[in-house]
Amino acid sequence: MGLNGMQMLSNETFSNQVCLPYSQILRLEKWGKEADEEICGFLVGEAKEGMLIIKECLIVKNRAPQCRSSRFLISKEEYMLAEKKATEDQKELLGIFHTHIDQLPIPSLLDVQNAFPGFYYLIYSVYKKNQSQFKTWELNPEIKLLYTLIY
Amino acid sequence: MAKVFIPTPLRKFTDQQSDIAIAGATVSEILEQLVERFPSLKQYLITSDGQLPPFINVFVGEEDIRNLQRMETEVSSDTLVSIIPAIAGGSEGVILSKKELARYDRHITIPEFGLEGQIKLKSSKVLVIGSGGLGSPLLLYLAAAGVGHIGIVDFDSVQDSNLHRQVLFGEEEVGMPKVDAAKKKLESLNPYITIKVYKERFSFKNALSLVEEYDVVADGTDNFPTRYLVNDVCVLKGKTNIYASIFQFEGQVSVFNFKDRDGNIGPNYRDLYESPPPLGLVPSCAEGGVLGVLPGIIGSMQALEVIKVITGVGQPLSGKLFTFDALSFSSRTFMLKKNPSNPLTGKTSIEPSLFDYEHFCGFHNHEIKEITAEEFRCLMGSGEDYQLVDVREAHEYYANNLSGILIPMGKILNCSHQIRRDVKVIIHCKAGGRSARAIRSLEEEKGYENLYNLKGGIEAVMACKLENA
Numbered sequence: 001m002g003l004n005g006m007q008m009l010s011n012e013t014f015s016n017q018v019c020l021p022y023s024q025i026l027r028l029e030k031w032g033k034e035a036d037e038e039i040c041g042f043l044v045g046e047a048k049e050g051m052l053i054i055k056e057c058l059i060v061k062n063r064a065p066q067c068r069s070s071r072f073l074i075s076k077e078e079y080m081l082a083e084k085k086a087t088e089d090q091k092e093l094l095g096i097f098h099t100h101i102d103q104l105p106i107p108s109l110l111d112v113q114n115a116f117p118g119f120y121y122l123i124y125s126v127y128k129k130n131q132s133q134f135k136t137w138e139l140n141p142e143i144k145l146l147y148t149l150i151y
Numbered sequence: 152m153a154k155v156f157i158p159t160p161l162r163k164f165t166d167q168q169s170d171i172a173i174a175g176a177t178v179s180e181i182l183e184q185l186v187e188r189f190p191s192l193k194q195y196l197i198t199s200d201g202q203l204p205p206f207i208n209v210f211v212g213e214e215d216i217r218n219l220q221r222m223e224t225e226v227s228s229d230t231l232v233s234i235i236p237a238i239a240g241g242s243e244g245v246i247l248s249k250k251e252l253a254r255y256d257r258h259i260t261i262p263e264f265g266l267e268g269q270i271k272l273k274s275s276k277v278l279v280i281g282s283g284g285l286g287s288p289l290l291l292y293l294a295a296a297g298v299g300h301i302g303i304v305d306f307d308s309v310q311d312s313n314l315h316r317q318v319l320f321g322e323e324e325v326g327m328p329k330v331d332a333a334k335k336k337l338e339s340l341n342p343y344i345t346i347k348v349y350k351e352r353f354s355f356k357n358a359l360s361l362v363e364e365y366d367v368v369a370d371g372t373d374n375f376p377t378r379y380l381v382n383d384v385c386v387l388k389g390k391t392n393i394y395a396s397i398f399q400f401e402g403q404v405s406v407f408n409f410k411d412r413d414g415n416i417g418p419n420y421r422d423l424y425e426s427p428p429p430l431g432l433v434p435s436c437a438e439g440g441v442l443g444v445l446p447g448i449i450g451s452m453q454a455l456e457v458i459k460v461i462t463g464v465g466q467p468l469s470g471k472l473f474t475f476d477a478l479s480f481s482s483r484t485f486m487l488k489k490n491p492s493n494p495l496t497g498k499t500s501i502e503p504s505l506f507d508y509e510h511f512c513g514f515h516n517h518e519i520k521e522i523t524a525e526e527f528r529c530l531m532g533s534g535e536d537y538q539l540v541d542v543r544e545a546h547e548y549y550a551n552n553l554s555g556i557l558i559p560m561g562k563i564l565n566c567s568h569q570i571r572r573d574v575k576v577i578i579h580c581k582a583g584g585r586s587a588r589a590i591r592s593l594e595e596e597k598g599y600e601n602l603y604n605l606k607g608g609i610e611a612v613m614a615c616k617l618e619n620a
């Protein structure tokens with residue numbers, strides 16, 4: 001069943017397709033609407049024939065030293081732990097999610113500058129703790145921003 | 152042998168190995184060895200200038216190497232070197248609203264430009280020096296394109312004779328300060344950007360502090376002191392200088408002091424012209440004239456290069472000088488190289504610093520006596536003996552004059568015998584610039600002491616007459 005969780009911006013370049021289960025969207029929505037700060041974490045699942053199947057959104061603490069309502073940072077330790085857990089569960093770390101509060105789910109300059117080519121990024125936007133929309137994207141090896149289709 | 156931890160997304164390049172033993176005394180050596188064994192890793196680990204890309208963190212033990220000696224951090228045989236994707240970001244800097252996304256849709260549609268290019272434009276800060284012929288199309292296109300922060304430096308006011316080429320202004324703005332008229336127009340064109348104006352002359356006194364606030368500088372002036380000053384301050388502050396100039400039917404464009412992705416800095420204006428030409432050899436647009444459409448063409452090209460430099464799209468005109476001849480509709484692009492005798496960046500360069508560029512370019516800044524249009528009208532009616540000298544060109548003189556004697560600026564020293572020493576001599580041109588230079592030359596070369604510059608030139612007298620009509 002196709003699930004398009006947001007209104008797509010016109011004229012985007014798409015690469016991989018991402019499968020995000022509805023249960024995980026509900027989790028993101030719940031976390032996003034409850035928090036006053038940006039929430040962040042890992043997308044864990046498996047990559048199959050150009051399709052990314054996200055099995056779990058793994059939330060971790062936002063370690064940004066300041067301005068956590070508009071910035072996030074994940075520590076090295078949490079990255080190592082997430083990798084360990086994914087390996088134990090025979091899954092892969094596919095990417096990162098974070099929320100934008102009262103902003104569009106388009107990557108900011110800060111997001112793009114820190115993006116790792118090879119990871120998939122999901123931004124979940126929450127407006128006035130009520131409405132929400134999301135978007136996933138990646139950087140290709142030439143460091144160009146590509147959007148992914150969500151199912 | 153140090154042990155290197157490889158994160159999941161990079162393991163596809165290391166045959167799925169997560170821990171690799173590598174010999175090396177520093178992080179730099181370890182990464183080089185690693186890349187030699189697994190060449191596909193290179194683009195993820197080392198930039199072309201030998202640094203870490205921003206999306207990677209390297210830890211030696213528990214410490215981030217950015218807090219140690221960076222790539223030169225020492226590594227012992229039992230150290231764990233961890234390569235970890237830098238995981239950070241946030242909505243800070245999301246500055247494109249839905250309305251803006253719709254506005255810039257045709258930019259975002261271009262695959263090479265995209266949303267990333269538009270975000271870079273919105274985040275950029277460009278200082279435009281001069282809002283005249285070149286500055287008009289330049290500012291209009293930068294504002295329309297969505298450059299987020301634009302600074303404009305100009306001390307001048309809009310004059311009627313500007314309107315044939317300075318398309319930023321209309322008749323209702325004549326007499327208004329250019330920066331105020333420009334700000335109003337640009338804000339009505341694009342309400343999503345900020346315009347900061349500086350109603351002052353760009354001089355060696357304010358240049359450093361003005362340029363410091365901006366990422367890129369675009370020089371839209373037409374005089375040598377400012378051109379050299381803009382160049383030198385950009386070299387000092389490490390800013391890219393988008394240069395353009397026009398004269399009669401010809402235009403030039405180049406990108407100076409541009410730092411490419413490998414960290415190489417391109418040539419600057421002094422690689423092209425080490426020092427200014429003798430005073431009076433190259434006339435300004437006011438003296439020599441300019442075809443109105445030419446700054447439209449050249450200023451638009453200047454805007455294009457500003458946008459390319461900001462977004463990193465395409466090849467900027469660094470190391471090249473583009474020239475356009477409107478009469479033959481021909482263009483040529485010359486290759487520019489660094490000049491070893493460049494006083495700023497050449498082999499024998501001295502510690503660069505700013506100085507009085509007016510003096511450097513032959514303009515001597517000693518005070519000259521002035522007379523206002525109103526005072527001149529009183530003088531005319533007073534019966535006092537005086538002489539009036541017009542230093543404009545013949546065609547200007549025959550179009551409109553104040554019945555003074557005509558000695559064009561270029562002939563002023565040779566014809567100085569026509570200028571009296573026994574009475575008050577009023578010297579004028581169109582707006583007061585050429586006559587001021589004429590007076591300085593006459594005072595310095597010929598020892599005159601009875602010369603007065605007509606402030607605002609013939610234009611001020613005409614305006615004064617209209618007011619009193």
